[in-house]
Amino acid sequence: MESNSETKQHTLLSSESGIQRTQYPYVTGSSVVALKYKDGILMAADMGGSYGSTLRYKSLERIKPVGKHSIIGASGEISDFQEIMRYLDDQVLNDNMWDDGNSLGPKEIHSYLTRVMYNRRNKFDPLWNTLILGGVKKGQKFLGMVTMIGVNFEENHIATGFGNHMAQPLLRAEWHENLTFEEGVTLLEKCMRVLLYRDRSAVNKFQVLLLFPINLMRLMCYGMRLLGNFLLLLRYSLREPLDYAFSSPLLNCHCFQNLDNNVIAKITEEGVTISQPYALKTFWGFKAFENPTAGAEGSWVVGWRARKRDILKSPQL
Amino acid sequence: MTKQQARFEPYDFNGGTCVAIAGADYCVVAADTRMSTGYNILTRDYSKIYKLADKCMMASSGFQADVRALQKVLGAKHLIYQHQHNKQMSCPAMARLLSNTLYYKRFFPYYTFNVLAGFDEEGKGCVYTYDAVGSYEKVGYSAQGSGAKLIMPVLDNQLKSPSPLLLPAQDAVTPLSEAEAIDVVKDVFASATERDIYTGDKLEIVILNVDGIRREYAELRKD
Numbered sequence: 001m002e003s004n005s006e007t008k009q010h011t012l013l014s015s016e017s018g019i020q021r022t023q024y025p026y027v028t029g030s031s032v033v034a035l036k037y038k039d040g041i042l043m044a045a046d047m048g049g050s051y052g053s054t055l056r057y058k059s060l061e062r063i064k065p066v067g068k069h070s071i072i073g074a075s076g077e078i079s080d081f082q083e084i085m086r087y088l089d090d091q092v093l094n095d096n097m098w099d100d101g102n103s104l105g106p107k108e109i110h111s112y113l114t115r116v117m118y119n120r121r122n123k124f125d126p127l128w129n130t131l132i133l134g135g136v137k138k139g140q141k142f143l144g145m146v147t148m149i150g151v152n153f154e155e156n157h158i159a160t161g162f163g164n165h166m167a168q169p170l171l172r173a174e175w176h177e178n179l180t181f182e183e184g185v186t187l188l189e190k191c192m193r194v195l196l197y198r199d200r201s202a203v204n205k206f207q208v209l210l211l212f213p214i215n216l217m218r219l220m221c222y223g224m225r226l227l228g229n230f231l232l233l234l235r236y237s238l239r240e241p242l243d244y245a246f247s248s249p250l251l252n253c254h255c256f257q258n259l260d261n262n263v264i265a266k267i268t269e270e271g272v273t274i275s276q277p278y279a280l281k282t283f284w285g286f287k288a289f290e291n292p293t294a295g296a297e298g299s300w301v302v303g304w305r306a307r308k309r310d311i312l313k314s315p316q317l
Numbered sequence: 318m319t320k321q322q323a324r325f326e327p328y329d330f331n332g333g334t335c336v337a338i339a340g341a342d343y344c345v346v347a348a349d350t351r352m353s354t355g356y357n358i359l360t361r362d363y364s365k366i367y368k369l370a371d372k373c374m375m376a377s378s379g380f381q382a383d384v385r386a387l388q389k390v391l392g393a394k395h396l397i398y399q400h401q402h403n404k405q406m407s408c409p410a411m412a413r414l415l416s417n418t419l420y421y422k423r424f425f426p427y428y429t430f431n432v433l434a435g436f437d438e439e440g441k442g443c444v445y446t447y448d449a450v451g452s453y454e455k456v457g458y459s460a461q462g463s464g465a466k467l468i469m470p471v472l473d474n475q476l477k478s479p480s481p482l483l484l485p486a487q488d489a490v491t492p493l494s495e496a497e498a499i500d501v502v503k504d505v506f507a508s509a510t511e512r513d514i515y516t517g518d519k520l521e522i523v524i525l526n527v528d529g530i531r532r533e534y535a536e537l538r539k540d
Contacts, residue, residue, distance in 0.1 A: 024325070121327050155362070
């Protein structure tokens with residue numbers, strides 16, 4: 001009943017003003033996952049930008065630091081995220097110009113973003129993003145989400161898009177207060193790996209944002225090289241059953257550069273650090289992945305392939 | 318025929334149920350703390366109850382962004398009122414303000430289902446119930462939101478209030494004591510949680526009485 005009146009409302013408004021605004025997204029980023037841990041926030045996102053069903057961009061940074069105390073991760077339309085970054089830069093600039101020793105904290109920025117998204121939704125010209133805002137200020141950790149129509153809330157662990165369906169169950173099962181950094185990263189990587197396996201718009205290239213003490217800026221990469229291909233080869237040859245506990249490059253600081261890119265972000269009291277892109281080690285030998293249509297013998301999909309095979313073999317062609 | 322695209326839908330239903338009960342010298346407002354979207358749960362710990370004035374609390378369910386905007390708008394208007402009149406707004410005044418605020422957006426409504434609870438000018442409990450565009454009524458008790466239709470009949474049955482259909486009109490305040498009313502609220506939410514997917518996780522109960530404002534929590538089923 002409600003949807004009927006709403007659709008009527010849409011047509012009423014559209015025919016009235018001849019809306020020329022974007023009503024659907026073009027280049028989109030997939031999920032962002034974030035959680036609170038002992039010292040701050042960890043946030044992870046892959047670096048892919050899809051253009052419909054094409055994975056067009058593979059080096060998009062979807063997590064960015066904001067001011068001194070926060071990081072923002074976005075899924076959805078990338079150009080709208082860039083617009084939001086411009087708004088936030090203006091806010092941070094104005095805040096700095098006051099020069100009063102105070103700086104915008106994550107709660108303030110979250111509130112500002114909520115208002116921006118809600119007001120754009122009111123004008124029927126939404127910024128097509130779901131944003132995750134995380135930060136630490138004066139020891140207080142904050143993690144919140146804002147959707148494109150202004151729905152907002154705070155939580156201990158948040159995921160957008162597909163992450164809500166696939167990563168949240170993992171987070172709900174395994175998150176607890178006072179996760180250590182290693183536990184947090186392992187949990188995040190587990191989430192990202194599941195998303196990589198099952199979300200077709202995910203790319204194996206992640207950003208991990210870290211906060212290090214002593215203001216290590218992200219330009220100073222810590223000489224990481226990803227252990228990707230070599231290890232993978234080794235694993236396949238040894239035919240070992242693997243569990244999820246792959247060692248993270250952040251933990252042992254050994255990883256080789258790989259075309260696959262993941263980035264994790266960490267923010268603590270001391271500051272933000274964004275890692276260099278790295279790839280998660282993946283294992284594809286799961287039984288569920290091999291011969292996926294095994295259980296569907298006789299279904300039209302399997303039948304179609306068999307028929308196509310027969311047709312191609314037939315003498316008429 | 319233009320191609321059908323995924324259209325932008327400005328509304329979402331984030332679920333939740335709110336209940337308010339007025340007694341002779343107390344008022345109980347309760348709401349669950351679950352926020353959902355579609356078949357997902359976004360968070361299990363989101364408060365739907367907002368203090369508008371010392372003697373006036375509002376509980377709202379529906380579309381969370383509109384709820385939050387409504388809370389802020391009313392809060393701002395109340396602040397201006399306090400500056401201009403050097404006193405807090407009374408509950409009946411706030412009730413009319415909420416109605417007018419909702420009707421102001423009659424052609425792009427706040428998708429919110431509200432109950433207002435507080436004390437009227439005589440110090441007796443009062444509850445006002447609203448629809449999304451501002452029609453309101455002073456009642457003795459009310460439920461709004463996704464579980465309202467499950468809860469309202471039970472309240473009609475259990476609260477022993479005089480019937481609203483009687484003439485001359487009698488005040489529909491419940492003769493139950495505060496503790497009894499809180500028990501009814503807990504029972505009623507437990508039942509609604511069983512059958513309504515949008516209700517559950519935790520119940521937040523706010524009790525206003527002569528001693529001030531008190532908050533209680535009760536666990537609900539998380540499935």
